[in-house]
Amino acid sequence: MKPSPRFPTKPRARAFAPALFALSLALAPAARAQQPARADTARAEAAADARGSGTITVRVLGEDNQPVANAVVSAVRLGSSSNVTNDNSGATTGRYVLSNLDPGVYRVSVYAPGFVPEIDPNAAPGERNLFRPGDAASFRLVKGGVLTGRVTDAEGEPAVGATISVVRVRDAAGRPPSPDDFGYFGSPQRRADDRGVFRIYGLQSGSYIVRAGGRSSMSFGSRPSAYDGDAATYYPSATRDGAVEVQVQAGQEAADIDIRLRGERGHTVSGTVAGAFGTGDFGAAGAGVSLRRLNTTETEGFAYVVGAGDTRSFDMEGIADGEYEIVATSGGDSDKGSGTASAVQRVTVRGADVTGLRLSLAPLATVAGRVAVEPLAAADAARPECKDARPPALYEMLVGATRDAAAGESPFGSSGTPERVPDERGEFTLRNLTPGRYRLGLRLTDDSLYARSITQAAGAGVPAGGQAAPANAARAAAAADIARNGISVGAGERLAGVVAVVAQGAAGLRGRLASADDDTERPSGTWRVHLVPAEAERADDVLRYAETLALPDGSFAFRNLAPGRYHFVARPVAEAELRPPARQRRAAWEAASRAELRREAEAAKNAVTLTPCQRAEDFTLRVNAK
């Protein structure tokens, strides 16, 4: 498959119109005064657009260019947790229609049992498969990889009914999988049959660890297995630390993945969940309790707790010795729901059961604000590169919060990284934030935009309960630069007054890494490329710093850059930096690491000046890979 079309060939003017209407309300008064005619036109177009509804057509074919049976196409609207549209009606034609779509940017995915979408490893995972109503998408499905083998118990007898699951620990290029790698669904799980044989299919290429026995997330009401209470055994017959990775290629079979169970009794982790359940589509019914191996995304135990009072207990068996984190979360699963969550607790299992844990659900915090758009200055609008500039749409501006965890603090938020599109007034509310420090950011799916500033007006904090907060020193400072300083939220706190300014006229840059010795050689290993603002007065403007992981072929791309002068820095990336908790941190967040970047950048003497709307291509960045 080609990298997904970021810019569909079909003009999107109509799709933009309703959002522009909205935008006219969000613009600063000065900006509105500049463009009365455009806003009026937009209003008329918005009304016209409201009569129809958006459609994305999706073509799904197999390797033989024939439709694939049982394929299901789904679209999730970015910035809206509960807006999902499915279609499975293309079984005979391969043509699917996602209809009734509101204006927005959608991530389209395809699932067909046994198959995986063909993925271009040289396309950035977070940018794959984004489409807007009116677009046509195309997917090619290939047969997924297969893992098969036999599980025997400590005596060599077939381990009938033992649960087998796999975790993808590397992608096809050998890197830890990106959290944005949507070509892969969950962690498939099966049971060994009466001969001890298992077969897990439909796997994306990559490296997997295979675990047998231990707790089973399959057992929603099902009969327990004789091996559920054991600590899991990892292929070939190891604990997690000794697990041997198995390489799987799409379309191929990794056979003889035989596992001899160690037969070691696992321990129990149990406790109770206190506090109020959250609300949401499925809220108020219960809370999920997850036990995760420390600093991984591997869930070792899960319980869904319902009921009330002393009956709200959880109880996970088959837990191996090790370091874990446990958290309870409830609700918050709709755009309007309010979630609750417990603090993340560290759990050490060492030779005995862990009992009596108490997870107290507390309201989560919200951060509200608005997005304002700064239009292109008249002089810039006249530039030939900017002549195609379109009116920006609010749904192309996703506001998100990333946990900025201190050393030793869990990096996990309770509900992942919330990301929201502003409403028609440009207003947004980020919900379900666990207490702690966050970095607010803008993900702009329109390349012509860049983030100018993210600030919080003075005295805008409102604590839980709705009373005005006594102005504290940090918040009293006029329009705090929260892009630079981050923002801290307490349990149930409701912060407001965030203003994110998005400007038009962004530049972009593409290039590739080359070895310092040989221009045609791609340096080995994984590299991260940083852009560092060259102007001294921008030294602490965090939004002027950009970083991106070079793709396996050495190419890299920056989008949504503020015009200006930048230095390049390329740094090799250790594998640990691609795994949690390090992977979500940005080098520009802290003053010390910004200073270090600048020193490195100035020494490297690799600079570029980007003008408004410029698309700079074909940069070659030479790095010393030794």
Added chain:
Amino acid sequence: MLDRCRGALALTAALFLLLLAPNAPTQAQSPSSAPQPGAITGRVTTDDGKAAPRVGVALMPAEYQPNRNRPVSRAETDGDGRFRMTNVPAGRYRLLTLTPAHTAPDLRGSFLDNGRLINVAAGETVEGADFVLTRGGVITGRVTTGDGKPAVGERIGVTYADRRNERGPAASAVNPFEWETDDRGVYRIYGLAPGRYLVSVGQDTGGGVIVVGMASPRYARTFHPSTTDAAQARVVEVSSGMEATGVDISLADAPKSFQATGRIVDEAGRPVAGVGVAHSSLRPDQKSIGGWGWDGSKSNQNGEFVLKNLFPGRYAAFIVKFGGDASPAHNDYSEPAQFEITDGDISNLTIRMKRGGSISGTAVVEGTNDRAVIQRLSTLSIYANLTPAKPDQLGAAVMGDNKINPDGSFRIAGIAPGKMRLVVGGFPQPKGFTLLRVERNGVEVPRDGIEVGPGEQVTGVRLVIGYGTATLRGQISLVSNGQPAALPEGVRLSVSAARAGAGASAANFGGGATVDARGRFVLEGLMSGEYELTVRAFAPGAPGAQQYPAVKQTVQMTEGGEASVTVVYDLSKTTETKQ
């Protein structure tokens, strides 16, 4: 396959829980922690009389407990097949062997409640919990689509060939949801009891079954070897330990399905965005629901919705009201849009939302001043069952949890005109609570509920709730024609207890129990006073089975006390044969 995608799985799980919640809270009481732990001993042998060593044995709570879906105790048999479980708290359990490739006499139709029922009293040692294992049979084959390609991830149905009126899958220790084809189209079903079976793939699209979302049916139900007519299906014979191979199925083409589109509007005709739309198939009388489903999709900003995968038939579309206060439809109900699919798509449906009525009031606990008990009121939920005034008022159910606030107040909104019956419970059922009566302005309401007119705001409703801690232990003595007797294969006993003098609006969720293999039962959380016990034999999953009479007996309970009772049940008094 259970890992289609996380969202779908979460949705399924959530729906399952929500579906269970209003109906299922029977007697999910946790085994009480007793100071004197008991023990269970037994022996596991194979059907040739030999000891079965190293067999796992598990003790599960008798009633499904969502928060504790794992064994209370585990044991493994020794070289002589013997096992001993110690530290067993008093309680009600299911005892089972962890041998999915084998069958045992205690296997039942539902994989959820497999195992032998055992009630353990405080400090009791239950001996002789023996099992005889029979190696199950295997059915294996390959499923292909019309063009000869493997049918991947298709669910296999195995039903009894000679009991065609049973809709459920054949009994096995394996969860039948795990019976599916792999990437080669190959399946393997094991642990089947010797017998004659029909093997099929696909969905019965004519039975009023609604399947939505990712699991929608693509194929008409096709039996081995290749027929959609159950009468033409080839029977597969399975004997103990034998493998029936080559049970292949060639699937018929997927039946063509259609879609229906429309809009949701409010009373002023304005579009309503963000509301879920479910659909139901209508039976020929068009009055009842044949099952309904929602794939999680919601109306867009123009109020538009689309329903997919509809096969020819009559349907109704209506709104679903998940999400409590957060739902835009919280205070409303909908007039469903009825339509018929014949051979094409349907468009321009209109679902009209209407302002619903509401019921509000307070809940009180009678007979105790214990603050701890009163505080637990807010742990109860109110289940609201509506009998709509208009028989075709589909989807009028008030979904979700209707909570009792800490001050005892409650409000249920979005009620279609009709009679609303209120019942108090929880999932799991909070121990000891009973709904004694429902009053409106000081007068008990009738059994069929409170009349709610169009948009009527009913206030002043009082839920009077009782609380008890007494325990009744019972023993059923089975006789037939004056002689001690045993229960016929497949027959079980149940016990329910009704408090004497309970009002018409009373509802006792916790008043029933199943009887264990030794004829014992335990009823907990009873109030003081006289109770009428009703013992009844029944044969689950066998609609043609004999009907047994109910035996009634009264017992007197004192607050917090323990009583025991023996009930004689005469199996020879068969009253009728139910068809």
